[in-house]
Amino acid sequence: DWKMDSFVENSIKAIREKIGAGKVLCALSGGVDSSVAAVILSKAIGKQLTCVFLDHGLLRKDEGDDVESVFGPSGHYDLNFIRVNCQQRFYDKLAGVSDPETKRKIIGEEFIRVFEEEAKKIGTVDFLVQGTIYPDVIESGLGKSAVIKSHHNVGGLPDYVDFKEIVEPLRDLFKDEVRKAGLELGIPEKLVFRQPFPGPGLAIRIIGEVTEAKVKIVQEADFIYREEIAAAGVDKDLGQYFAALTNMRSVGVMGDERTYDYAIALRAVTTTDFMTGEAAHIPWEVLSKVTNRIVNEVPHINRVLYDCTGKPPATIEFE
Ligand code: XMP
Numbered sequence: 001d002w003k004m005d006s007f008v009e010n011s012i013k014a015i016r017e018k019i020g021a022g023k024v025l026c027a028l029s030g031g032v033d034s035s036v037a038a039v040i041l042s043k044a045i046g047k048q049l050t051c052v053f054l055d056h057g058l059l060r061k062d063e064g065d066d067v068e069s070v071f072g073p074s075g076h077y078d079l080n081f082i083r084v085n086c087q088q089r090f091y092d093k094l095a096g097v098s099d100p101e102t103k104r105k106i107i108g109e110e111f112i113r114v115f116e117e118e119a120k121k122i123g124t125v126d127f128l129v130q131g132t133i134y135p136d137v138i139e140s141g142l143g144k145s146a147v148i149k150s151h152h153n154v155g156g157l158p159d160y161v162d163f164k165e166i167v168e169p170l171r172d173l174f175k176d177e178v179r180k181a182g183l184e185l186g187i188p189e190k191l192v193f194r195q196p197f198p199g200p201g202l203a204i205r206i207i208g209e210v211t212e213a214k215v216k217i218v219q220e221a222d223f224i225y226r227e228e229i230a231a232a233g234v235d236k237d238l239g240q241y242f243a244a245l246t247n248m249r250s251v252g253v254m255g256d257e258r259t260y261d262y263a264i265a266l267r268a269v270t271t272t273d274f275m276t277g278e279a280a281h282i283p284w285e286v287l288s289k290v291t292n293r294i295v296n297e298v299p300h301i302n303r304v305l306y307d308c309t310g311k312p313p314a315t316i317e318f319e
Contacts (some may be wrong), residue, residue: 022164024129060219093106230287239269239272240269
């Protein structure tokens with residue numbers, strides 16, 4: 001793609017001029033925008049870039065390792081990569097909390113706190129990377145100031161990190177162009193075509209209180225669901241799909257034993273803008289296979305439900 005080719009080339013040149021010998025900090029989430037932004041920066045200025053990736057224990061199964069394998073020392077790119085394992089901190093903060101907005105707030109604040117601590121260790125930073133894309137810019141009112149996408153819908157521009165300027169390499173791109181640039185830059189397809197994943201992560205896919213044990217359950221169920229959806233080849237048609245853990249327990253039977261365990265809800269929506277959506281028509285054989293695997297492979301699940309609700313009136317996420 002010659003157009004993307006020259007976009008990548010030109011932005012690398014422009015970034016080199018802008019940054020000079022400066023130090024750059026990037027909060028890497030593993031999502032497509034922050035990943036593409038980080039790789040462009042890395043191609044332009046190499047080790048002047050430090051990427052901080054927080055594994056807050058609310059990511060999907062193996063996601064922390066997947067991100068590390070791409071961006072870490074054994075990965076493909078020239079940059080400083082810091083993975084912060086702060087799982088327990090987040091579990092501790094979330095203990096006993098069941099209100100959805102309170103959970104979001106706690107996660108957002110703790111994220112900032114951890115990121116701030118890491119930034120302090122790095123010392124003076126000249127530039128902060130933002131994965132702002134064109135639709136974010138329009139949303140903020142054409143031509144006015146850039147909207148600064150906060151990582152978790154809280155706070156806005158991080159004022160807790162000392163830096164001189166923002167660098168936004170994706171400001172002129174639409175989502176599909178960001179993906180093209182990502183492919184051009186050799187970022188693995190798995191990452192480039194990753195479905196959207198909310199900042200608060202699995203915390204809003206566990207209804208009610210979040211515990212480490214519940215995170216494990218929803219991770220395993222979600223992994224099976226994604227694996228079977230991909231195997232059936234229906235993933236390309238879906239806007240977003242995932243498993244969520246309800247806080248409903250119900251009676252079941254296993255061998256001669258009565259069980260009293262949780263229900264997993266499967267969600268899949270078709271949508272173009274994520275503002276509205278329809279429940280996807282997943283083939284019954286696929287749902288049935290996923291159900292069998294989940295009840296057989298995931299402890300403490302004895303029931304699997306499919307969410308048939310569109311948005312509105314439901315939301316895509318459960319909280
Ligand atoms: P809902 O559930 O509101 O989701 O229909 C619409 C889209 O937004 C994502 N979403 C979030 N993303 N922080 C995020 O970064 C959040 O708190 C959040 N809540 C929802 C959701 O995954 C879907 O793509």
